[in-house]
Amino acid sequence: MKxxxxxxxxxVPGQNLAGLLWAPVVLAYAGYAIWLFAHPAxxxxxxxxxxxxxxxxxxxxxxxxxxxxxPGFVALGRLFLPLAHGDPVTALYWLTVVLALALPPLAxxxxxxxxxxGAIPAFVLMLAMPLLPDLALGMLSDGSGIxxxxxxxxxxxxxxxxxxxxxxxxxxxxxxAGCCRPSDAALLAGAFLPLVILVPRWRTGLxxxxxxxxxxxxAVLYALEGPLYLxxxxxxxxxxxxxxxxxxxxxxxxxxxxxxxxxxxGAWLIAAAIAFALVRCCTAFKGCSPRLVxxxxxxxxxxxxxxxxxxxxxxxxxxxxxxxxxxLVVLAPWGGRMRAAVIVAMLAGESIALASTLDFDPSAPPPxxxxxxxxxxxxxSRPVAVNSGVALLRETLSDRRVYDMQYPAHATAGMSEENATAGMSEENAxAGMSEExxxxxxxxxxxxxxxxxxxTSGKASVFRGRMxxxxxxxxxxxxx
Numbered sequence: 359m360k361x362x363x364x365x366x367x368x369x370v371p372g373q374n375l376a377g378l379l380w381a382p383v384v385l386a387y388a389g390y391a392i393w394l395f396a397h398p399a400x401x402x403x404x405x406x407x408x409x410x411x412x413x414x415x416x417x418x419x420x421x422x423x424x425x426x427x428x429p430g431f432v433a434l435g436r437l438f439l440p441l442a443h444g445d446p447v448t449a450l451y452w453l454t455v456v457l458a459l460a461l462p463p464l465a466x467x468x469x470x471x472x473x474x475x476g477a478i479p480a481f482v483l484m485l486a487m488p489l490l491p492d493l494a495l496g497m498l499s500d501g502s503g504i505x506x507x508x509x510x511x512x513x514x515x516x517x518x519x520x521x522x523x524x525x526x527x528x529x530x531x532x533x534x535a536g537c538c539r540p541s542d543a544a545l546l547a548g549a550f551l552p553l554v555i556l557v558p559r560w561r562t563g564l565x566x567x568x569x570x571x572x573x574x575x576x577a578v579l580y581a582l583e584g585p586l587y588l589x590x591x592x593x594x595x596x597x598x599x600x601x602x603x604x605x606x607x608x609x610x611x612x613x614x615x616x617x618x619x620x621x622x623x624g625a626w627l628i629a630a631a632i633a634f635a636l637v638r639c640c641t642a643f644k645g646c647s648p649r650l651v652x653x654x655x656x657x658x659x660x661x662x663x664x665x666x667x668x669x670x671x672x673x674x675x676x677x678x679x680x681x682x683x684x685x686l687v688v689l690a691p692w693g694g695r696m697r698a699a700v701i702v703a704m705l706a707g708e709s710i711a712l713a714s715t716l717d718f719d720p721s722a723p724p725p726x727x728x729x730x731x732x733x734x735x736x737x738x739s740r741p742v743a744v745n746s747g748v749a750l751l752r753e754t755l756s757d758r759r760v761y762d763m764q765y766p767a768h769a770t771a772g773m774s775e776e777n778a779t780a781g782m783s784e785e786n787a788x789a790g791m792s793e794e795x796x797x798x799x800x801x802x803x804x805x806x807x808x809x810x811x812x813x814t815s816g817k818a819s820v821f822r823g824r825m826x827x828x829x830x831x832x833x834x835x836x837x838x
Contacts, residue, residue, distance in 0.1 A: 379478055387485060391459050393720055394494050399451035402724035402828070404749040406450065406497035413439060413446035418583055418590060421749070425594040427583075429575050430537030431499040450497050457501035458494035461487075461681060464508035469688050471516045472647055476688040479701050483684035488622065488711035489677040492827035495724075500674050503539030504681050506531045507549060507656065511649055514553070514560070525560035528553075529567020536568075537575045545678050548659030549652040556648040602764045604669040613670040622673070622826050624710030631704035632657070632683030635690040645691040653689070657682040671810070673827035715826040725821035725831040729808050730754050732819055732833055741805040743769050743838070746829075751808070763809075773805050773838040804837045 401407050411422035412432045418425055423432065435446070435453050442448035462484040469480035484490070493501040510531035515521045536546050550568070554561050580587055599607050619625045639646050639654045646654070660678050668675040687700050722728075726747045733742065733755060741759040744751055751760045761769035810829040812818060818834035 383478060383481060383485075387459075387462060387481075390485060391455075393718075394455050394459065394491070396720035397451075397495055398721070398723050399445075399448045400723045400727045401447060401750060402496060402726060403498070404747055407750050407753060409435065409497065409499070410446040410450050413449055416582070418579075419586055425590045426540045427579055428499050428538060428540065429579060430534050430571075431502050431539065434502065434538065447497075451495075454497050454501055455494045457505050458490055460505050461490065461493075461501065461508065464505060464512055465681070465685060467512040468508055468649070468653075468685055471512065471514070472649060472689055480685055480688045483687065483701065483704060483708065484681060486705060486708040486712060487677070487680050487684065488624075488628075488708055488715060488826040489674055489680060491716065491825040492674050493677055495824070496674060496827070498674070499539045500677055503535045503542035503545065504678050506535035506538060507542075507546060507678075508681075510535070511549070511652065514649060517647055520559065522563070525563025526567040528560075529564040529569075530571055531567075532564070533568035533571030536572055542660070542678065544663035545656050545660035549656035552651045552655045553648055556651060599667070603667070604671060605667050606665075615665055615670045618670045618673060619676070622711050623714040624707040627707030628680060628683070628704055628711070631687055631700050631707065632679065634700055635683065635686040638690045638692055639686065642691045647689075650686070650689050650691075653682050653685050657686060671829065677827075711826055715823075717822070717824040722824050725823055725828065726750060726808075728821040729819070729831050729833050732821075733758070733806065733808075736806070740835075741773050742808055743773065743805060743836075744808040745810065747808070770838045804835055806833060807836045808833050 401410060405424060408421045408423040409428070409432070411420075412428075413435045415422050416427075416429075416432060418427045431453075435450050438449035438453050439446065442452060462481045465484040466477040466481040470477040493504075510528040513524050513528045513531060515524050532546055532550055536543065550564065554564055583590070597603065599605055601608065604613065619629065636654060636657065639650060643651075657679055660682075661676075664675045664679070684704065687704050688697070690697070690700075692700075723731075730751065739757045741761060742751060742755065743761045743763050745763045748760055748762045751758075759772065761772050763769050807813070809832055812820075812832045813834045813836070816834055816836075818832040821831045821833070823830045
């Protein structure tokens with residue numbers, strides 16, 4: 359007869375590992391947490407702005423937040439509002455930092471279920487993940503989907519043990535992950551389906567647990583937004599797929615995922631370690647536990663979805679692949695020496711990436727916030743053309759017109775019209791024209807361009823990203 363266990367009876371990692379090994383890891387973790395919380399709570403993107411709006415006023419059609427609504431993530435953010443004295447930006451910042459810091463302990467718990475002596479490597483690999491700072495400081499929902507998926511995997515009992523409640527609790531956690539991050543549907547399905555198929559005794563609990571969260575959430579969303587929610591969904595999917603989403607199906611030329619990954623030092627070493635572990639799991643499938651198959655399935659499904667349907671300019675979309683890849687490297691069915699070698703290789707790649715991309719100054723605000731501050735200092739009210747951050751600039755630069763370069767014809771026409779109506783006479787222009795004004799076509803003419811691409815000629819103010827996944831921005835004058 360199989361021994362029954364409590365749903366939360368997690369194997370304590372320290373049982374098979376000397377406490378001295380955990381001491382430096384915990385100290386590094388505490389230092390990391392202090393460093394993250396030392397950063398300013400400043401919005402880094404349009405999506406973060408939309409989430410902050412949703413913490414006080416939830417209306418998807420009004421971009422509070424953007425489709426599909428992320429109701430679970432917004433609900434969690436509202437729990438932080440009292441702690442932040444009602445400030446939605448601070449509440450959002452604290453939520454994403456806490457979720458990111460939850461990932462290393464959750465990774466250790468997942469691995470400890472199968473291999474207790476692998477808890478420390480799993481913890482360290484997650485802590486050293488180059489995209490972890492972006493999950494914390496990006497103020498977006500990415501970390502929530504990963505965190506609740508890991509929680510669901512950690513709750514499931516190890517081989518040889520069983521629990522009536524554990525599958526239901528795991529289903530609740532995975533369902534909540536979907537409510538927090540609906541765009542992780544492929545990731546969550548890749549983990550959920552293997553568990554349902556391979557372990558029949560877990561099937562009912564997993565399905566009922568997930569349904570208890572997902573079905574009421576969808577009903578509430580439809581009740582709040584009505585049929586227009588479906589219209590917003592079709593509009594969003596069409597726009598993301600063929601327009602501004604920069605997917606494989608986009609009408610415009612989009613960046614390449616391989617070029618994006620290759621631009622991060624050490625990234626290919628991380629990718630090689632994960633690929634090697636994934637191949638090992640495929641070739642030794644019979645030796646893989648259902649939990650390991652679920653991890654491999656989630657990683658593969660999300661990787662395919664990301665390469666096909668996500669924007670290569672947003673490196674954070676690969677965070678679940680790297681996070682689950684670390685678990686796969688530790689849990690893959692291979693010998694001790696091979697496991698140690700692959701773990702060291704992945705950790706080396708992560709260390710190289712962190713050292714090359716991380717700005718260790720915690721006082722540095724996001725690049726777009728520095729660009730907005732620079733524009734506030736510029737005289738006049740020349741218009742600004744930008745590809746990303748349109749809503750954030752319009753919110754903070756009320757004295758300037760902000761044009762969306764996703765629609766270049768409209769932006770160019772609007773800026774040209776402004777130049778025509780605000781231009782000075784030729785004599786006055788010649789009288790007090792600076793070099794910069796002359797380059798832009800005259801004093802009172804031209805505008806500003808804020809872009810993640812440097813100008814082909816002329817000077818630009820550079821606002822470097824603070825970490826991997828946060829783009830460097832360039833601000834310069836130009837004539838449409």
